[in-house]
Amino acid sequence: EADIYQTPRYLVIGTGKKITLECSQTMGHDKMYWYQQDPGMELHLIHYSYGVNSTEKGDLSSESTVSRIRTEHFPLTLESARPSHTSQYLCASSPRASRANYGYTFGSGTRLTVV
Amino acid sequence: ILNVEQSPQSLHVQEGDSTNFTCSFPSSNFYALHWYRWETAKSPEALFVMTLNGDEKKKGRISATLNTKEGYSYLYIKGSQPEDSATYLCAFNNAGNMLTFGGGTRLMVKP
Numbered sequence A: 001e002a003d004i005y006q007t008p009r010y011l012v013i014g015t016g017k018k019i020t021l022e023c024s025q026t027m028g029h030d031k032m033y034w035y036q037q038d039p040g041m042e043l044h045l046i047h048y049s050y051g052v053n054s055t056e057k058g059d060l061s062s063e064s065t066v067s068r069i070r071t072e073h074f075p076l077t078l079e080s081a082r083p084s085h086t087s088q089y090l091c092a093s094s095p096r097a098s099r100a101n102y103g104y105t106f107g108s109g110t111r112l113t114v115v
Numbered sequence B: 001i002l003n004v005e006q007s008p009q010s011l012h013v014q015e016g017d018s019t020n021f022t023c024s025f026p027s028s029n030f031y032a033l034h035w036y037r038w039e040t041a042k043s044p045e046a047l048f049v050m051t052l053n054g055d056e057k058k059k060g061r062i063s064a065t066l067n068t069k070e071g072y073s074y075l076y077i078k079g080s081q082p083e084d085s086a087t088y089l090c091a092f093n094n095a096g097n098m099l100t101f102g103g104g105t106r107l108m109v110k111p
Helices: none
Strands: A004-007 A010-013 A019-025 A031-037 A043-051 A054-057 A076-078 A087-094 A110-114 B005-007 B010-014 B019-024 B030-038 B045-050 B056-059 B062-067 B072-077 B086-094 B099-101 B105-110
Touching: A004 A087, A010 A019, A019 A031, A019 A087, A019 A110, A043 B099, B005 B086, B010 B019, B019 B105, B030 B072, B045 B056, B045 B062, B072 B086
Parallel strands: A010 A110, B010 B105
Antiparallel strands: A004 A019, A019 A076, A031 A043, A031 A087, A043 A054, A087 A110, B005 B019, B019 B072, B030 B045, B030 B086, B056 B062, B062 B072, B086 B099, B086 B105
């Protein structure tokens, strides 16, 4: 039973469209993350949040934006999708004391294809 | 950007074989080393979070060791089963508290 939900699971969309990938968690975790994975490549951090109204960019530059208005919700938005945005996007969360012995909890991912 | 390497990239074994793979990471600013198991069409699932040099953790037939001084961790699977087929990811947590993932080892266990 998933405690972190991502929708949609798959999305095929035309160039220039605005899209929002949804991520919600029910665990009350303070920290949330978005990772991007191209086929055969590593997971790269693109955005993270330490809590409400906190958002930061990750190691990999991304044209997407995120918001954190509620603890449980961390949506990712692309204002104008391009074929180069085709990738898998994974959302994850962890409790505040994540230095300690807590792994991340991941969603099932959104596989985005921009045509 | 931190360098986290996993080897091999992929591995095919027969059911019943024992196997192991390696994760290497920077030996400075160590905070924690995570192992995840990622089955196709599912979410990555945390296996172990290791924080102390010399740590050894076990979960069923899977175990992991950690050497923070030389910057490596081994994951062992004893008596592999087809249901062990998955991609195994390691991730390094440095003082910045973000996870940097390796490229994964894709394990396929043939019945």
